[in-house]
Amino acid sequence: MTTPTVTITDNATGKTSECPVLVPTYGPRVIDTKNLYKDLGMFTHDPGFMTTSACRSSITFLDGDEGKLFHRGYPIEQLAEHSSYLEVCYLLLYGELPTKTQFEEFEYQVKFRSNVHERVNHMYSGYMYDAHPMSIMVGVMGALSSYYHEALDLNDPVDRDLTAKRVIAKMPTLAAQCYKYAIGHPFVYPNNSLGYVENFLNMMFSHPMNTYTPDPVAVRALEVMLILHADHEQNASTSTVRLAGSAGANPFACMAAGMVTLWGPAHGGANEAVLHMLNEIKTPENIPQFIARAKDQNDTFRLMGFGHRVYKNFDPRSRVIRKVCHDLLEHMPANVNARVFDIALKLEELALKDEYFIERKLYPNVDFYSGIILKALGIPESMFTVMFGLGRAVGWIAQWLEMMQDPDFRIGRPRQLYVGSRQREYVPIGQRG
Numbered sequence: 001m002t003t004p005t006v007t008i009t010d011n012a013t014g015k016t017s018e019c020p021v022l023v024p025t026y027g028p029r030v031i032d033t034k035n036l037y038k039d040l041g042m043f044t045h046d047p048g049f050m051t052t053s054a055c056r057s058s059i060t061f062l063d064g065d066e067g068k069l070f071h072r073g074y075p076i077e078q079l080a081e082h083s084s085y086l087e088v089c090y091l092l093l094y095g096e097l098p099t100k101t102q103f104e105e106f107e108y109q110v111k112f113r114s115n116v117h118e119r120v121n122h123m124y125s126g127y128m129y130d131a132h133p134m135s136i137m138v139g140v141m142g143a144l145s146s147y148y149h150e151a152l153d154l155n156d157p158v159d160r161d162l163t164a165k166r167v168i169a170k171m172p173t174l175a176a177q178c179y180k181y182a183i184g185h186p187f188v189y190p191n192n193s194l195g196y197v198e199n200f201l202n203m204m205f206s207h208p209m210n211t212y213t214p215d216p217v218a219v220r221a222l223e224v225m226l227i228l229h230a231d232h233e234q235n236a237s238t239s240t241v242r243l244a245g246s247a248g249a250n251p252f253a254c255m256a257a258g259m260v261t262l263w264g265p266a267h268g269g270a271n272e273a274v275l276h277m278l279n280e281i282k283t284p285e286n287i288p289q290f291i292a293r294a295k296d297q298n299d300t301f302r303l304m305g306f307g308h309r310v311y312k313n314f315d316p317r318s319r320v321i322r323k324v325c326h327d328l329l330e331h332m333p334a335n336v337n338a339r340v341f342d343i344a345l346k347l348e349e350l351a352l353k354d355e356y357f358i359e360r361k362l363y364p365n366v367d368f369y370s371g372i373i374l375k376a377l378g379i380p381e382s383m384f385t386v387m388f389g390l391g392r393a394v395g396w397i398a399q400w401l402e403m404m405q406d407p408d409f410r411i412g413r414p415r416q417l418y419v420g421s422r423q424r425e426y427v428p429i430g431q432r433g
């Protein structure tokens with residue numbers, strides 16, 4: 001069978017380029033424009049990569065119009081219901097769900113590496129007492145690049161695999177340390193007798209003066225939140241990891257680069273922005289006024305936690321997390337945050353009924369609910385993006401591993417549409433008018 005092609009004709013010169021059409025398992029077909037410059041002397045122009053595929057990937061598929069998300073072919077709803085976060089990590093890294101023995105070995109390998117070098121603990125004191133935890137996370141994650149020299153041969157699959165396990169193992173420890181540093185409490189070392197999520201909660205909330213017993217409903221809510229954030233194909237932070245990794249950079253430094261991108265409010269910073277917005281709204285009576293501002297073209301205010309670049313239908317993660325969120329709020333005793341939760345639920349209800357949001361397909365996204373869940377778990381707002389990063393780290397490292405094995409792997413180097421000055425002569429400073 002001949003490969004389908006699309007012919008691109010330059011009407012100015014009459015030259016053509018036969019571009020092969022690549023057929024994915026799912027999703028739109030992709031025009032391979034690699035030869036366009038050779039054939040026509042032209043680049044493609046696509047700000048924001050709205051219609052550009054930058055790599056082949058077999059990890060995650062999402063369909064924004066249909067509201068579907070699969071990891072390695074498994075629907076996110078099934079993974080969230082039946083799986084643990086660590087099992088999803090295994091799936092993303094190795095492509096298959098593990099057998100019981102494979103899972104136990106993987107869990108052991110991850111737990112075995114859960115501690116960080118004692119010297120990392122000294123890094124925190126260099127940070128300002130009120131530093132944002134994401135700024136600390138970026139730094140300590142990057143600092144891991146100064147360790148493990150013996151196992152960082154990027155061409156060695158064993159070293160790469162070990163790096164992936166180290167990333168997953170150390171993320172909860174680093175994240176909890178950021179929190180403990182911020183509140184001035186002593187660091188709590190990992191406890192390998194606990195599950196991945198319980199261990200994290202223990203490092204966050206136990207204290208030498210009192211024991212901490214995690215609530216199973218809270219553990220499950222966090223487990224689901226981490227699963228839902230584990231990977232999301234070529235989003236901004238993952239693309240950053242790939243781009244940095246394409247230059248052959250140290251993988252821990254690549255993770256730090258991903259963390260930097262995640263910090264932006266249009267990406268992982270949205271869950272924190274949701275809580276800021278709910279606090280700003282103050283009472284349910286003020287909600288209509290905020291909705292009106294979000295609809296006003298002359299106001300830059302947007303409802304945080306609503307809308308998504310690719311989901312122009314309900315975000316499938318939102319369906320799952322919405323239920324977990326509602327269940328958790330029902331389970332938790334009424335507390336000081338009750339007002340914030342009331343506002344969140346009322347805002348959700350009103351926005352879902354509002355023509356402006358319906359017309360533009362602006363539904364609550366995963367960050368809307370994850371922000372509320374984290375608040376209910378007692379995790380401070382400034383830690384929310386760190387929590388997103390904790391879940392997403394496996395996606396970053398799985399995508400990095402995939403890229404390192406890709407025969408098409410080459411340094412990422414976008415082109416540009418230059419619109420600056422034409423060549424001109426330098427004028428000495430004294431002669432400039």
Ligand code: CMC
Binds near residue numbers: 303309362
């Ligand atoms: N509140 C009010 N109006 C909105 C919102 C919102 N949250 N989001 C989009 N719109 C409007 C926008 O004004 C535009 O209206 P019009 O067509 O009349 O000009 C229309 O909807 C389309 O917006 P857009 O900016 O073209 O959409 P986008 O796909 O470029 O942006 C987004 C996606 C997520 C950046 C945006 O919806 C947004 O800023 N949402 C709030 C921040 C947020 O919750 N971000 C988390 C994203 S999910 C996390 C992740 O997966 O990383």
